[in-house]
Amino acid sequence: MRISRAASDERPVSGFDLTDALFVGAVVYLCSIFGIYTAPPGVLAAFWPTNAVLLGLMLRRTHPPKLLHWLAAASGYMLASLYMQHGWPKSAMLACTNLMGVSVGYFLLSRMSAEHQGLRHPRSMLHFVLVVVCAAAAAGLAGIFVHPVLFGGSAAYGFAFWFSTELVNYIAILPVMLTMPDVRRWLKDHKRRADWPGLHIEQVAPLAAFAGSLWLGTQLGGPGVIPYPIPAMLWCALTYSLFATAGITLFFSMWTLLAISSGTLVIGANFDTQQAIMSLRVGVTLTALAPLTVASVMVARNELLARLKYAASHDPLTHVLNRGGFMINAEELLVTPQLMRRPVAVLMMDIDFFKKVNDSYGHAAGDVVLTSFARVVEGCLRGGDLLGRLGGEEFAVLLPGCSEADARIIAQRVCDAFARHTVAVGEGKLLNSTVSIGASCADNTGTPIETMLSAADAALYKAKQSGRNRVELA
Incomplete structure (x- = not known):
């Protein structure tokens, strides 16, 4: 049960809070190291999961995060940046920019109902997109000042770069974090082998169609191959859980960008400018909103049908x-x-x-x-x-x-x-x-x-x- 923010702030810092904060800091550090190694500046396959993962961790907590958790997150950013020998000034500016978007996203999402946070309402995806746009815009505003100083270029480009990067990562990763089931509760509900869902052809077929559409794109090539998997992803959204659909859309976004950058997926267009790269990344990620929206609506529909069935039979x-x-x-x-x-x-x-x-x-x-x-x-x-x-x-x-x-x-x-x-x-x-x-x-x-x-x-x-x-x- 979620307690009020005022009540949680009055609780003294306990050993559990300290351990929990250290866990948050460790996750931020590891995700940042991963992002630094896989996302060097100027490369199409840039992928920065840290901010979306941190926002998801803060929202999924039983109690609202304390100042200690935010300090641990900032320390995780700083340590990762210092490990890469970026220096204190650069590390501090990058950490502040990252936390700017996360804090705005948390402020808005934490005030939404649990139903909207879990993307279980027909209009949840609309609310979700509006929130992540605001969070990405907050990072973009910080990028206006930080990017020209650290990397050169104009303030307008700094806003566009940070905004698009954060928007892509939030849309791709955050739905997975928000819809992830409680592992302990899931294992408790599936203690016996008979409790595990069986595999039938109608359950495997959508995933097979998705994999086949990705393979078909690599064989045909051309500018129209990017949306090839969309029909299969919509089929997955109608068949699988919201969490599974979010994972599939995340894989689609990452695979498409990696395949294009490595030459596995040839779409016949040049991406020799940052603007073209940003446009592609945003376009691919926004494409994934369609199956996510369908899955969100299906969850609301199925829950309504379950309530009606329960009322009719009980x-x-x-x-x-x-x-x-x-x-x-x-x-x-x-x-x-x-x-x-x-x-x-x-x-x-x-x-x-x-x-x-x-x-x-x-x-x-x-x-x-x-x-x-x-x-x-x-x-x-x-x-x-x-x-x-x-x-x-x-x-x-x-x-x-x-x-x-x-x-x-x-x-x-x-x-x-x-x-x-x-x-x-x-x-x-x-x-x-x-x-x-x-x-x-x-x-x-x-x-x-x-x-x-x-x-x-x-x-x-x-x-x-x-x-x-x-x-x-x-």
Whole structure:
């Protein structure tokens, strides 16, 4: 959870803050060394990832960065420049120019919603482009004063050079930083081999088409080969995650510029001036905005569809499956090959004397009892079991791969746990409720879910007739 800037600034500098700041400084130093070695002045393949990476690091932090983090970043710039023997004055001017754009970008992006920061809104890319243009313009303004002093040339050229360079790097790299998933959370969600996404032809085809379009460009040549990969990249944007699409567009930008500079991609044009080089770099990078925009819109669309699907299949009060959602999920689960020829059980559960709870304590108290019961049941089930509210105080559970003996144990566990559970119903009043459960078992999943529910419902009626707060088998 993000805390307010005022609250975070009041926290004393801890050992964690110092370690975190050192990490930021180390990343800035390593990225700067990489950029210096791969981007000598005047070379087409110039690539400076440091500023975009630093901005992404600052934005992805749980707490807003402290002054210590900015000082560590400045030190990383300085040490990298001094390592290349640029001297103190030149190193200081370059560090200030780099931090100018990063600070403006952070000031603007940090005030955007998390949805826009993660590029998950249909208009996120528009906001993103406006912000990176402002950040690049801030670096360009610093370049007006720094570039003529350090490299010669006019102030106008200094602005154009720094602006275009920063714009290219922000658009190419920053989307990857903003959409990168949390590695620890991702690994936690994919502990088992079965949790890993499988590879199917429809998932591999877009990437294969992208690789083929890059190869085709090297074979044909000519000025029109640069946009050859765009249809494949749009296909990737419709198929893959936003993070994967951002990585593909970054690869496209870097590969195209490197291929042109090395002669692998021949487009039949001369790039013997800095203006031509800057124009090419900006044009290639802006071309990558199309698949990024499509991917961003697709993320917003998919999240909206997921919310609509959840609302259609879940009970709004207890947040478990509703009748329709339970029946659909149960039918899908029963036809999975892993469960074929394995036993399956169904539980029908009805909260005892629920109407009396509503009449005595009000419907608000009844809602509390329902939600509490749903949580108690969830705590008693296994992973993979289905719980649904069929209506009123009636709930059902599907237990795949469960024998009759195990079904009785699970049902009794629910019965005992809910009997022990106390519900606060307002004004300091505590209420204990009970549940009656009927269970139905089948030797395999070939039995229709409706048949099993009917048998379990008959057992539930028997449990109520036998005194309630008990489990009966069909």
